[in-house]
Amino acid sequence: MIQYLRSLVFVLHIYVMMLVIGVVFAPYAIVSKNGARAACKTYSRYVFWSMRWMVGLKAEVRGEVPEGEVLIASKHQSFLDIMMIFTALPSAKFIMKRSILWTPIIGLYAKRLECVPVDRGKRGAAIAKMVRDVEAGRASPGQLIIYSQGTRVAPGTKAPYKVGTAVLYEQLGQPCVPVATNVGVFWPRTGIMRKPGTAIVEFLPALEEGLDRDTFLSRLEDTVEERSDALMREGGFEPNGVH
Template structure:
């Protein structure tokens, strides 16, 4: 069951802020097209390393534009991993995707297969090592993902930092969604370390991306979870770590403390 606060982020947007929201998305659309097209021959020649370089530049531009147009700055706490691992993160909005991906050198996502079919963006997602998931296949999909993870680990570039959202979707600030078993299953199958990540970005950037408010969004990389834990204990510990620390970051930004 979900636990939602009835309190909303205080304040409302004025006409100028709405105008800046529009400018931001126009800027992003044009920049994505230009950067994506300019980077195509480089990636075609040099593969995943070049794709990651283009992605790093694109993400950095998106974050810069968010600061300029929307007044949203971002702070990264903790130690972003550089080794092959699974990153299990709280997911509130598009902004936390950008910040986490920008903080690690070889980011890759498990994403819906439909996204991989999007022109330009889907091609880059494939090139940086993102893994498509067909949710309709259930456990068969997890087995296929585990196989792909193992194959990527055996390549010269390695797997990288595989980013997973255990809730399976974006959640509102204060909302508690049940964690899906996929991250636990993948951990058990691959023996990869799991790094939890807490966020408070949803206080400033709504789930649907419209009506962004100025503020300082925080993404915090937490210590890796004990690799010897049984899967059930691991899932309970992972959820507690992510939710407790996300609540702490939201409270730090003025959001009311959550009660169960």
């Protein structure tokens, strides 16, 4: 009960701080995408700091963090892995649902960070436009993040890896860095409870460009799932459902 109450206070206060930081940085973000990036990283680091002492949860990033133009294909378990990946990378941008653009505060920052909004069934056209914009200098290069399972997946739950990641990998012609995580063990995709421990995001060795679609998807899924299972066991959760 005490941990639940601490979690409740933590959750409420980080949403208040999202509004506060979003409004304070808004003028800077409107005139500069560096301002938008600074706001999002400031907020994320505030969350990491506050969750340590409020609910006993630490954030740890492992592996070699890429700095050049690469595709990031990550496992997605909760809002926490979004913040950890974004803060670790120098110039991150996400593929996201277009409806997010109309969300107060978040929509503004998503636009300024040059995230790639997509409509259902039209991802290919959106990515092609992004590639053209980067080549023409209308958009800045960076690390493009996609969640290969398409949604948040709870620890111990299996979900297929969608072919869209392979299509994007082919279109971009860039290496792909897989990312594993165990954050859902401590910060679930739904609910209030936040558990003490160490939430980990790990950047894994890159998959080279030029792989055929089936080989790429198979290697990506095997790599991310195997390492994520190991991280979840490290966090005290057995992926097969036995704690």
